[in-house]
Amino acid sequence: MRISVSSDMDEPVARSLVAALRERGHEVHPHGALRPDGDPQWAVCSEAAAREVADGTADQAVVCCWTGTGASIAANKVPGVRAALCTDAYTADGARRWNDANVLALSLRLTSEPLLTEILDAWFAGEPSADAEDRQNVDRVRLLDHGKTRM
Ligand SMILES: O=C(CO)[C@H](O)[C@H](O)COP(=O)(O)O
Numbered sequence: 001m002r003i004s005v006s007s008d009m010d011e012p013v014a015r016s017l018v019a020a021l022r023e024r025g026h027e028v029h030p031h032g033a034l035r036p037d038g039d040p041q042w043a044v045c046s047e048a049a050a051r052e053v054a055d056g057t058a059d060q061a062v063v064c065c066w067t068g069t070g071a072s073i074a075a076n077k078v079p080g081v082r083a084a085l086c087t088d089a090y091t092a093d094g095a096r097r098w099n100d101a102n103v104l105a106l107s108l109r110l111t112s113e114p115l116l117t118e119i120l121d122a123w124f125a126g127e128p129s130a131d132a133e134d135r136q137n138v139d140r141v142r143l144l145d146h147g148k149t150r151m
Pocket residue numbers: 008009042065066067068069070071
């Protein structure tokens with residue numbers, strides 16, 4: 001997959017994330033502190049990574065900041081993006097399964113290297129649920145992208 005990755009800080013775990021994604025065979029599009037000419041402000045680089053998902057330049061994104069909150073908030077402002085802040089593998093699995101999340105948000109502070117592997121394993125193994133109620137929920141969120149709350 002083509003995966004946009006952003007981080008506002010050049011932290012070891014962010015570098016490990018990029019390396020791990022490449023090892024898994026993904027094409028990485030770095031943003032923010034992960035590229036020499038990147039704008040490292042979390043609001044800017046998270047949005048840039050998320051926009052690549054929305055416009056189809058990337059299939060998914062991983063956005064990072066120290067807490068993970070700013071990155072997830074900024075990414076979720078982009079229509080078409082469903083960003084999930086995941087602090088464990090169960091949450092990452094649920095985000096893919098129940099939320100059809102297309103952007104993974106990570107806290108640089110909380111994500112250790114072993115936890116990063118667990119979260120990525122769960123994220124990439126997870127498939128969106130085909131359950132009707134789950135699909136309805138995701139469709140409802142998609143409506144919000146267009147300022148609507150009902151069909
Ligand atoms: O977690 C974050 C935002 O949610 C940032 O990473 C945190 O605020 C640090 O940013 P700065 O170094 O610019 O103060």
